[in-house]
Amino acid sequence: MVLAALIKQRTRLALSISVLGALLISQQARAAEHIAPTPWSTITSSDISRLTPHGEIKPLQVGEDEFISLYREYMSAEQRGVVLIIPDWQNLPTNNAGINFLRTHLTDFGYTTIAMTVPDINWQASTEQRTAEDGNNTEEATDEQKEVAPESNSEAEKEAAETQTDTSENEVTPKHVDALAYINDDVIDDYKENLVARFEALYQSALDEGGKIVLIAQGASAGVLLEHYASFPNNNIDAFISLSSYLPNYERNQQLNTLVSTISPPLLDVFYSNDNPDLLLSVADRKRWVKRHSKYDYRQRELFGLRSEPQQHERLSKEIDGFLRRLF
Template structure:
């Protein structure tokens, strides 16, 4: 009996030691970060699409994929660069995948670009202030007279009235900070410029079709008149998830040099729909005569909607070249 209790106690002790060792091993294991969204998308693209449609392009030190599809008509009309919305794929069912193939039948070669990952922790580097070694001038205090009493100042000088503190206003917290948007904009434009240099070798007619936030940051980019000239810019539900930046996008839209087709959907968010009238007002003020607005009804992932989208784009481009 005593021996049995001894065995049970020993077995319990061994189990306890094993659990403690396992707990220490688990706590000591290094944290393994999950794979990025772009790496998952690239893996899917490599497995699902033919290898001759995948082009690897280098932007600085970063490689990214671009889906290449050659024109399939008797007349070659130009090259279309397709840029999906951020956190989206070039094979999405919001129009990109359909346009990538359908525009080939209309005489366009297409490049559908993968977008960079969003760095939600992005922040600007703090500016280092120079060390100031200048010493403040020493103030010599005059010795107080022995006759002065502690209450002498209060007896001879009136006390100033207390100034009320001004009300403190707190601005609303933006959905996405300027730092996150600027980081995405820098990375996207770096890829876009590399893709543009690849496309310009084959044709002088370059068309850009961009979605959502990607369209918004590219409109900001082209409002600064960059060296990369395009013949037409088509934005699909262009929007910036920052109230101040999105409001400024109304004026920015009227300042871009290329001819602009601004397409939106009836079921877009209120942040997009409420700014459309202001965009048109800025376009009228800045006399951008090659600006067009078009509304599409219905869900954006329906086949009929894709056909209407292609028809609007084709009609707009045929008026240009």
């Protein structure tokens, strides 16, 4: 009996110790710092480096950051130029939406192709900017409060309180919403800044090749680059080809319809019959602005069917080759 009682006490003690250990481990796990996930660009760059032939990989530098570009040399008797290929945001330069086909098959037409990886999207760009502005405002307010005397502060507070009560009773500021922004402007501007920085490095590498420079951009990347070329930058290109160009913001997408008619390079605007609804509603408006601004080197082409079909890729490459042959 005594032995059985001792065994029960030891088991209870062991259970209590195990429970305490589990509680301590759970508390330590809760107190552990948050580990940020691996950036999307890092994962895609490692996959491309591992799966793509090393002869095609050409790393480029933007400040302290490095990104990957895919290089393929022309395979015709004469070189006709260099094609810079930029996929849609959060897309690979080897995607099956026409980008990888153009990257590998435009070399048969005499073009050297250089495709690049796109930067990450900072979805917290708006909140980070607001916190920085709030911090600056609080610092300025504290500095002003230190300069004002306590007596004048009390008088100013009384006057401010009286004016606030008067305005709140008499006036009610209306709030009118013109349009619904799908994605904040700060997020798009942050992506645009990083993409343009990478594009300038890609452009400098194309200058070393010589010949004509053609830019092919897709989706939102094409939209922000159209905005960039509407400001007339120094890096001139000989042709701009946009594939399903749009911006995921209603107001900026409406402005994009005007900007396509103001850029200086010749523009081939390609879209699909089952494309983004906002883009399909904008194609007619783009033609109107082109007529108003008399941009005679603008062409618009609609492709039918899925963008991943092999026949669609063939037609896309022929449309691009025909457009470029009319130019040079």
